[in-house]
Amino acid sequence: MDAGLPGPRVLPGQLDADLADHLAAPSPPLGVGLGGEAPRPARAPSGAESRENVERQSAPQSATAPRRLITLSARRLGLTTPDGTVLLEDCDLDLPAGSATAVVGVSGVGKTTLLHALVGRRPAAAGALLLHGEPLPAATRHRNRDQLRAVQLVGQSAVDELNPAQRVGRAVARPLSVLHGLDRATALAQAQAVLAAVGLPPGVAACRPHLLSGGQRQRVVLARALAARPDVLLLDEPTASLDPGTARSVLDLLDRIRTTGTAILTVTHDPAVAARADDVLTLRNGRLTEDSAHLSATPAKPRTDRTEPPVVRRSDR
Secondary structure, three states: OOOOOOOOOOOOOOOOHHHHHHHHOOOOOOOOOOOOOOOOOOOOOOHHHHHHHHHHHOOOOOOOOOOOOEEEEEEEEEEEOOOOOEEEEEEEEEEEOOOEEEEEOOOOOOHHHHHHHHHOOOOOOEEEEEEOOEEEOOOHHHOOHHHHHHEEEEOOOHHHHOOOOOOHHHHHHHHHHHOOOOOHHHHHHHHHHHHHHOOOOHHHHHOOHHHOOHHHHHHHHHHHHHHOOOOEEEEEOOOOOOOHHHHHHHHHHHHHHHOOOOEEEEEOOOHHHHHHOOEEEEEEOEEEEEOHHHHHHOOOOOOOOOOOOOOEEEOOO
16 A cells, blocks of 8 residues: 555646646757767657658558657567576567557566566567667667667666665656756756645655655656656556556556657556556567557556557568
8 A cells, every 4th residue: 555645646637738848848959978979959850850760660550550769679679588488479569659568478478588688677588679770889878968869668676766865855856967958956956846736745855755655756756757757657567566556547647648748658467457458468488479468458547649559570581
């Protein structure tokens, strides 16, 4: 259950207009990124560049298939455990802009490893990643500032994700300063707005993580990821520490975030989370496959304007 500091435990009926603009806004110019490369603008390509990227990413499709704007792609991805056990092999995965995809499977099958490979914490054993059709380095240390901003992970263990010595407000403000170049005062003010959007009261910003409940800490980690204004949001069991009411509110927020074009990939055991996804994939025996049986058993779910599903297939090349 999510208990602790007094204050709102559910989100507002809709995002505050200013916050919605903040989450969707492009990043200001930042010069050279952390990897020594000039970062791309924090938006999908437009004009001739957009057409070129879409055509390149859609190449495997037939000439009559509709074009898709793919945010993140994995090609011939392979995952292994430290001792070499195969978790996933030779897999292609496409996440279109504004999509919501859930990955299910038994514990220990490699779902969290998949998220860590995509965010760059644990590079895959094989394969390549593409962000907006351009190569994405496998490891975070080789990614520039905009690539780091674009792919964000909300891990399952908030205790491991948060610095115990850092106050919550500073933790959420950090990506606004480091990735978006905001000054300290502006970053802290916008951090307060993001914390409010995930249902946390103003007093939380001044607290250190150990003073919060498990559910509150989990929402702080989510707020920090949203503050980066990601193109792709990766979530590992996002409702595991939340009471049912707060979980529904967070899922409602994620539905609204998708309308800005953010692609969401969620690892979950929670049927309520899978029911919100456009597509459910099962990771089993080294294969990531569409779970049509799971989708047919779930109730109707909110949809965005996205019409193209993610592509997931085994490469036979």
